[in-house]
Amino acid sequence: MKRVGVFVCHCGLNIAGTVRVSEVVDQASKTPDVVIAADHRYLCSEPGQTLIKDSIKQHRLDAIVVAACSPAMHEVTFRNTARAAGLNRHQCEMANIREQCSWVHDDIEKATEKAHVILRQIIEKVKLNEPLDPIIVPVTRRALVIGGGVAGIRSALDIAGSGYQVYLVEKTGSIGGRMAQLSETFPTLDCSICILGPLMVEAFRNPNIKIPRLSEVEDVKGYVGNFKVRVRQEPVYVDETKCNMCAECAKVCPAEVPNEFDSELTWRKAVYIPFAQAVPPVYVLDAKSCLGLLPQACGECKKACDELGMSCINLDAHPEIHELEVGAIISATGYELFDATRLTEYGYGIFPDVMTSLEFERMLSASGPTSGTIRRPSDGRIPKEVVFIQCAGQREPETALAYCSKICCMYTARHAMLFHHKVPDGQAYIFYMDIRAGGKGYEEFVKRCQEEGGLLYLRGRVAKVYEEKGKLVVKGIDTLSGKIVEIHADLVVLALGMIPSRGSRELANILKASVDENGFFAEAHPKLRPLESATAGIFVAGAGQAPKDIPETVAQASGAASKALNLLSSPTLEREPTVARIVNELCSGCGICIPACPFEALSLNRERRVAEVAEAVCEGCGTCIASCPSGALSLRNLTDTQIIAMITAGRH
């Protein structure tokens, strides 16, 4: 017979407000095998934990039940407490009377009765628990970072700087991401590529960092500390080690397509350099726009390269599959802009002089399509009146995005001021809902822009944009004066909301990480675990998790890197021992359980004709147990006997 101790937490009024704790304690103390039942205002506090430890020693307890919050919250806390008092960790169980009882009920009578039932069941369970030791597994001391934007680069540099190897997987031909496209950054007006470029080069030169470009993660197997990742790399037609960026291949290439880096405002060849500061500094052959590789239709680029004696181009290259083994994964997949053509009231895609913020960004950039001169796409004239529309497609739950993208107030102020710098006799108008300038130096920056740029801020939304006599008429309301305003503008810029990059939902599936209602990677806890996904060993950084600016992105990237390092810094890792167990005498070796396992933890031993569990791989989900026709499988500390005991206890 075990000697069981029961401890009931008030959790302030979280539990005690709905459940009569004294009654629960009283009932528990009358349960067979319970030798002590006590309560405390906050069991997780130091005095609360001391109460538990002292009781274990004083009453020579074999097992304890803590009736408090969800085990997801404090199971680790109380198991550590139990161990500190000499108990095996698995002789401590939690009865969740907060999330599953007091928080969801308001009838004190019924909630108190339900708390009794929950507690009785867990007491029956813990009586049948066996002591278990953690499973020790080795850690593959390498990391994978998915996405080569500023977040991915920062994470990779931090991990590599601590001496561990990193794979920085990038989908496009160069790392750099969105930040490489920006002209200046707020609130300091640093040239974006000037501060990002050195980091890109540093990552490229770091011997600990490997950068597979044109690559995407196809499959992830394994578990924390021991992931097996399959990366597919599109054919790399241009040899990285030979290309000296002489550009002769691009000169002869006859295929021209819109240039993604310039937000499709310019054209590029099928063989091209993604942008001047691209890393790796190599030309890329885009098979989709090439006139034909299979069968080869043109081959002019190869001819030109061969004639120079360089022979960098191999038109017969094939996709490559890389099988990587890593211990930690950071997802830093970034963002793209909300589709402006969905906002039909603004006429994007119909009127050429309605632009997205990213298109305007490229136009501001010295390396952009107009070398930094602001021009109307329709006729190339320099615009005098420019209207910026903030919150375009945002904060509109019915028709577009419900959320605020956080950065648009800031970059719009910057856009408008930089426009004023470039066109001093021009006038910028900004339609806004309210100005959200929370950040170090942000409010001051917006004020500076307003004063320096002579910007006219109009609080209200735009109803429609239409063309009249070569001008764009922006019709909206100024809610401060209560008047409908019509501005005859030369150019309209839409500050569009940020959405997760294409493919991030699919990647989340591969990583078994979840996404939120907007498709952004979900963090394990919004406040206390903002850098981790719900899946152990998978971390998140940057705008793929939520809209954020560069400082916040970089901070999160370093944070995620330190979480990953935490994992890699030890050669082994402890895993929960509550895994599946097979009774060999009962196993017939039928193999039904093997495909049932989603983690490939089961295999068939053909010699002994029994199934075997790889304990380090097993997640303890229990699927195999339900599939076993002969009852040979069970889950440690959640056996059928325990479950039946719990059901029986629940009925009384």
Added chain:
Amino acid sequence: MQSYLYFPGCSLRTVARDFDDSAQACARALGVELKEMQGWLCCGAVFSNVADNIMTNAGPNRILARARSEGDTLVTLCAGCHNVLKRANLQAGRNAIKQEQINEFNEEKYEGGLSVLHFLEILRDRVGFGTVRDTVKAPLQGLPVGAYYGCLLLRPFDEMKLDDPHRPSIFEDLLVSIGCTPVDYPSRTECCGSYLGVGSPDAMALLSRNVVQSARSNGARMLAVSCPLCKYNLETSQKQDLGVSSDSQPLPVVYFTQLLGLALGAEPESLRLDPLQVQAIHGGMHTTLENVSQT
């Protein structure tokens, strides 16, 4: 032959007989029967859509209940009636408590099951604009028409679901199928002033004039509408301007069914088009863009 229940509404039997007759002529030519529902009454006009609308929805619900006893699809023409009936029908499905209160008051119960469609939707989704084009006998080649949606056909967007809220095309697509050159002008979805014409005629005139000017300056020779009230306002505001404004000729306003009927080969008299309107239509045909910019 397709057959649908038809709700004419008060205006179409009084001031807008031209709309009613021309629509019937179009339907006949396209092999569609618009069968007048039994015992229809006033839809209650826009007053049915106020927030506290239990009493004001008694009327529309009687109509829906009576129509449901005869069939499952109710077609309307007047944009106002359409707005009221479509939304009362939606509410019946969405708000069970309110519907119960209305049903308790009414002697006839309406429990949903009807689909309320505008004649434009019938033409687009059931007949098909392709069939319309193939049935046309006398295309109105090149006639620059401004399609005027006004508010009630489209708003509220999520309830009416007739077309894209900001850049609709159903009206223009129909006009193209009968040979016209629809004119894109920014005010085609703005309000005409509606009932402001009663209490504040100046405010109405301001709004209607804006629509007319916007259409005219973008090259329209004529406006096509789907609402008797819009037509009244657009015409009245122009009459007030006669002799005051520099615009020499008023912009004729016709129902879309009158243009459609003409293209389908109906006689102008049967469509209740007056000789001046017919003259304007014929005079406007074969207008090219160059001509427009000169005028």
